[in-house]
Amino acid sequence: xxxxxxDVRHHLGRFLxxxxxxxxxxxxxxxxxxxxxxIVVEALTIVQKQAADVWVVESGTLGPFAEASRIPGxxxxxxxxxxxxxxxxxxxxxxxxxxxxxxxxxxxxxxxxLGRPGGPAAVTxxxxxxxxxxxxxxxxxxxxxxxxxxxLGRNTFSVVGMTEDLVASGxxxxxxxxxxxSQRLQFDLAPPAARIQIARGAGGATTDTVNxxxxxxxxxxxxxxVANSVRRWKHLxxxxxxxxxxxLTRSVVDRARRQIGLFTTILLAVSAVIIALIIYTMxxxxxxxIATLKLIGAPDRTIVGMIVQQALALGAVGFCSxxxxxxxxxxxxxxxxxxxxDNVLMLGGIVFAVCIVSSGLGVxxxxxxxxxxxxxx
Amino acid sequence: MAKLEQVGSAVPLVRASGISKHFGEGxxxxxxxxxxxxxVFPGQVVALLGPSGSGKSTLLNVIGCILDPSEGKLELDGDxxxxxxxxxxxxxxxRLDKIGFIFQFHNLLPFLDAKDNVALVxxxxxxxxxxxxxxAVELLDYLEVGNRKDSLPSKLSGGEAQRVAIARALAxxxxxxxxxxxxxxxxxVRAGIVMDLLRKLAAEQDAAVIAVTHDDKIFDRFDxxxxxxxxxxxxxxxx
Numbered sequence: 001x002x003x004x005x006x007d008v009r010h011h012l013g014r015f016l017x018x019x020x021x022x023x024x025x026x027x028x029x030x031x032x033x034x035x036x037x038x039i040v041v042e043a044l045t046i047v048q049k050q051a052a053d054v055w056v057v058e059s060g061t062l063g064p065f066a067e068a069s070r071i072p073g074x075x076x077x078x079x080x081x082x083x084x085x086x087x088x089x090x091x092x093x094x095x096x097x098x099x100x101x102x103x104x105x106x107x108x109x110x111x112x113x114l115g116r117p118g119g120p121a122a123v124t125x126x127x128x129x130x131x132x133x134x135x136x137x138x139x140x141x142x143x144x145x146x147x148x149x150x151x152l153g154r155n156t157f158s159v160v161g162m163t164e165d166l167v168a169s170g171x172x173x174x175x176x177x178x179x180x181x182s183q184r185l186q187f188d189l190a191p192p193a194a195r196i197q198i199a200r201g202a203g204g205a206t207t208d209t210v211n212x213x214x215x216x217x218x219x220x221x222x223x224x225x226v227a228n229s230v231r232r233w234k235h236l237x238x239x240x241x242x243x244x245x246x247x248l249t250r251s252v253v254d255r256a257r258r259q260i261g262l263f264t265t266i267l268l269a270v271s272a273v274i275i276a277l278i279i280y281t282m283x284x285x286x287x288x289x290i291a292t293l294k295l296i297g298a299p300d301r302t303i304v305g306m307i308v309q310q311a312l313a314l315g316a317v318g319f320c321s322x323x324x325x326x327x328x329x330x331x332x333x334x335x336x337x338x339x340x341x342d343n344v345l346m347l348g349g350i351v352f353a354v355c356i357v358s359s360g361l362g363v364x365x366x367x368x369x370x371x372x373x374x375x376x377x
Numbered sequence: 378m379a380k381l382e383q384v385g386s387a388v389p390l391v392r393a394s395g396i397s398k399h400f401g402e403g404x405x406x407x408x409x410x411x412x413x414x415x416x417v418f419p420g421q422v423v424a425l426l427g428p429s430g431s432g433k434s435t436l437l438n439v440i441g442c443i444l445d446p447s448e449g450k451l452e453l454d455g456d457x458x459x460x461x462x463x464x465x466x467x468x469x470x471x472r473l474d475k476i477g478f479i480f481q482f483h484n485l486l487p488f489l490d491a492k493d494n495v496a497l498v499x500x501x502x503x504x505x506x507x508x509x510x511x512x513a514v515e516l517l518d519y520l521e522v523g524n525r526k527d528s529l530p531s532k533l534s535g536g537e538a539q540r541v542a543i544a545r546a547l548a549x550x551x552x553x554x555x556x557x558x559x560x561x562x563x564x565x566v567r568a569g570i571v572m573d574l575l576r577k578l579a580a581e582q583d584a585a586v587i588a589v590t591h592d593d594k595i596f597d598r599f600d601x602x603x604x605x606x607x608x609x610x611x612x613x614x615x616x
Contacts, residue, residue: 001493003497
């Protein structure tokens, strides 16, 4: 006869309500883990989707994502001539805000050279950019649709293609345009400012500037050797794809990781305290029954088993309901929530351990119950 | 373990000799029992009477092996179990095998139905689930509450619940039944029925029943009454 099961069944409504409460709390913990994973995934998405082998940036910077980087546009030709490089392309990155149909859109604009590295890996709807000007490929998360007309800077662009799940580390959805358009968007001045610059004698400055040059290598080329070749040009720096991902994870995501990690730890501690309190309260409510069980000859293991099983059932049902809840609503979060099986299993393990430890408080109270407490009123 | 010498034709099921129990030391010392000796023979139904704080419940707890006496000897069913220290290491098993408890408020587990409240004790003693339930239903039928075997305690009347509690106390066929105010929560009719039932059980199962009670309506159901006052026996009463 399983006393834990029978007791739970007797108070099923209250038990389930407690589980739902705990589930919501554990759901928040899972969501925080998912949000963190999402930040990492989003931060690396652009870098990984652009499939670069070597990133060439301004000397002394960790650009183009962790730090600002500006290099001449013709750097691409010099890089393309290096041994082992099969293709190179200049790229720009910038954030822009616009309004379409009364809705505000914040976009991460990537400019690239048609036919060279730096563009979208796949266009899931519509077509790739075909004209040199005024066309956009937008990510579906932006809320833009094929055929939308978007004003950026002083020009209006048509959305001709769509991508999936391409967002910047800040969560802004990505749009692609040609390098020329992006350079004009980034560097062209408004007419009054341009007039002042011309009056100062600085009006002829070139706008052929890019934030980075992406290089792809032959399969047997050594990325580190190519990067070293680039570094010999004193005005340039270079990093391999692995180094770029490491910088992004360390520099861009690190603070968010620590912030969310600390918050998740606090939530886990709160969950542990709540689980312990629930189990302790459940035990305290049963002290007379526990005293009766002891008096009629129930061994301690029967009583301990009842408490521990209920604690584990509480944790299991709470965890599963929290996980199901987050799985059901994760796509409604404004930023991506990534639930990896290993993260879910890890939290499950932590909840299991917390339940075992937390039940210790209840077990201690139960074992101290005097059987004589069953006698009398 | 020492074996008792027979007294007359029967061995007392309970023999408490010179039992004392005090709580605290020095100025705070309270003598709950002072040199109390009682004997209860098979088939006897005896009462422990006395005002609050007289030591009735303390004596019941000592006999039930749930409270250590300060000194004295305790023999249960012919076995010396306490002689200034417990001589049995497993008092839980001793209680399970030899003693049945009946409480003032039935103390049935609220999440088990009547049948399983009784079967639980049998299972704790090692019976398998099926045979425990069969025996539980037999006991409930014997106590005329078999028709409520599937009811939870909350659905039973006070008298029915107390009968189920008695069935639970009898499940392992204990020879000693300790009852703490068994009729306190019942009206006089039901109190009489419960006491008659205990008398019948004592006679049929050759068991001893020791009941703490204040209920003067049932005094005539006892074979013997021990009066306690300030922890001391106040002379022997009679049925």
